[in-house]
Amino acid sequence: MSLESKNRKLTLFALTWPIFIEQFLHMLMGNADTLMLSQYSDNSVAAVGVSNQILFLLIVMFGFIATGTTILITQYLGANNVKDAKAVSTVSISANLIISLILSVAIVIASEDILLLMNLPVELLPEASAYLKIVGGFSFIQALIMTVSAILKSYGYTKDTMFLTIGMNLLNIIGNYVLIFGAFGLPSLGVQGAAISTVISRAIALVIIFYILKKRLYFTINLKDLFKMPVHHLKNLLGIGIPTAGEQLSYNTSQMAITFFITMIGTEALTTRVYTQNLMMFMMLFSIAISQGTQILIGYLIGAKEFDSAYKRAMKSLYYGIAISILMAVLFSIFSETLLGIFTSNERILEVGAVLVLLTIILEPGRSFNMVLIGSLRAAGDIRFPTYVGILAMWGIAVPVAYTLGIHFELGLVGVWLAFIADEWVRGIIMLYRWRSRAWESKRIVQKAVAS
Template sequence: MKKNAKNITLFALTWPIFIEILLHMLMGNADTLMLSQYSDESVAAVGVSNQILSLIIVMFGFVATGTAILVAQNLGAERKQAAGEISLISLLANLLFGILLSLSIWIFNEDLLLLMDLPKNLLTEASSYLNIVGGFAFIQALIMTAGAIIRSYGYTKDAMYITIGMNILNVIGNYLFIFGPFGVPVLGVEGVAYSTTISRLLGFVVLVIVLFKRVPDALPFKGLFKIPMKHLKDLLKIGIPSAGEHLSYNGSQMVITYFIAILGTEALTTKVYAQNLMMFIFLFSVAISQGTQILIGHMVGAQKIEEAYQRCIKSLKIAIFISVLMAILFSFLSTPLMKIFTSNQEIINLGCILIYLTIILEPGRSFNLVVINALRATGDVKFPVYMGILSMWGVSVTLSYLLGIHFGLGLIGIWISFIADEWLRGIIMLHRWKSRVWIRKTFIKNEDPIHLN
């Protein structure tokens, strides 16, 4: 391996990840922004469809998460063959799982949307989008896995460049199908779905080509049938609990979206616009957390426990500082930013209040993003799931209904519930890290690439 924990810095890992996540977000925002010129109703339809797709993507993430951690730890321990075997089996596992979920979405897409209590006038567009993007969701499963492999080997720039290409293709496709230049048929939501799917397919093809070029032994197809089943078991031991935390979060968000749907289409649209802007605030923390996870994985593999401990604390401080700074900046610019999406003054006013509340929300989110990823990197994956389920459902969902619906505070009450959830979980996760309980889960024996309790 050309790169290891000694010559990879947090900044070198993080800035390409930051650009990549930014571009992924821009991909979604390009859909929203360009559709907002077409119809506010279309924005709401795609927003609800994407809520369902987010839940599906989390299901794919359990293999990708396990892959990133196991590959990083084995590379840190100089076990390159095991890292390659894990990479290959994870791609095949997520392909099969992705096809299964894609078929499920294609068959049950309208039933899923009706479960969200989607307004009838939005059903046709939402179903069309979910049918196309969801039907080919297995492509996203492969992208997530291949991307996790490339980043764990330290080639974060390559993943970034591929995402740039995917974004360019997506925006061009959106423009063609929404605005219909050169006689191209105007397909609206359906066209956006085609554009998203095609750009993802091409992106995955390039990812695989780059992976073979950078790390020729990363996918040992010749030894496919000799790969120990233990690798798959280890993937599941890490991945399933990790996905459980994300699954709980997205499941709770679906329930909360159902509450917002009760408030009406305008509330749904406001949520979509506000959260699109908020993503640009916390993407710094996401990038830092992913870079930190890779570093800690390598450090744990090399049994540099104290370095791993300090790395998490330093990364957390950086993430909190940047997230607060960005939240304040976006609050000052909230009105012109909301006007980019809509001219509806009620949506603008409410959206601005939600962005103001992010000044309190985002530091709490930083705790969860950085510390939970650090815990995962060590193999301590179950505790965040247990705490996440308790807080997300006991605090976020419960308070969303009480404040937002029962007491009539609407989206403001729901945002307050988000704040309470993020801060409670964040403080608990930091205490877990400082307790150093995770140390006993990180020891790697000579014969065993990773030990998991």
């Protein structure tokens, strides 16, 4: 089958359902740690929750190369430029390997200082630090998995990454059972056991995903290739990645600032947020999958200069995303206490968590606007606009409103959730205006790459 005939068979559904399952399992992997640790200690859950806020920052740094990879490869393939698509793949793996190794070392050295800056309660520091050092120290493995996964998805092989994630999750759950609770006569390691299990499952997945890359694309990398990075490809990757990372970094640092506010409310509030956000991540799954599938399709369409088709594709995806996100939020709200009861029996956490899940009925449609349209704008090459708007909204709306309502007016987590709603809806409406303006039609990146 030729590459052209394969590309024509790509549809939103064919791309999205494996991405949905993959993302579901990624979240399940994080929730497996939380769920199993909740049987061990609520304090352990809070410690890992704060550590994960920092680890999310690392994923953002790795993700900016992965995002650039997807956009460039899909635009090149849409323009039938297979040679440059492969060259971008090699450059992205090399760049993310170097960046991730530096960040992995840095997180090991500075883990305790970072946690203290987040105003972490002293009693949580030992467990949070142990988890952060182990998972963060080997985070370069996750960076490489993300990069190779982005390459495979760009070529339409979303099923392969889905099956890989299934295997990785199974390994992690088994490892958690053995290492957290000390099964089969082994010592009970608690938080450290969860961290070790995460690292081992990722390391095995890394070996397998490189095998898949070689099998599907006849793609191999030697040491010589790792140090050959064509300047124009690297420049385009960074040109997409750095602004994208800027927005994601702004989001995660603003979330860290809000986490700092929540620590002022108390450890119980911190734990409530962790449990509630675990549920919210599952609500977001359809929007995430639709956004990623749409981004791949629009990349192909922009590469082929089919701008009208790209415009219609994004708008259809947006309607799907909004409708499904409302439905999911309503369903989760109806069963919120039962779902939260999976994690805890604390009545106060169940009560406040149920109110927060109810508020997500308003929150999630706004988030869908951002996920689908920001992904579409980036796929079209309109990179900087979402970044500028995102930074202004997060720090101009989310953070100050969260403090004002949550701390000053003592609304607690409800005030924080109202700030999230305001942030998502303001940004979402602005992104809709940008997409309808069609200013992105002049941002096609492949055109610039060919000319350079």
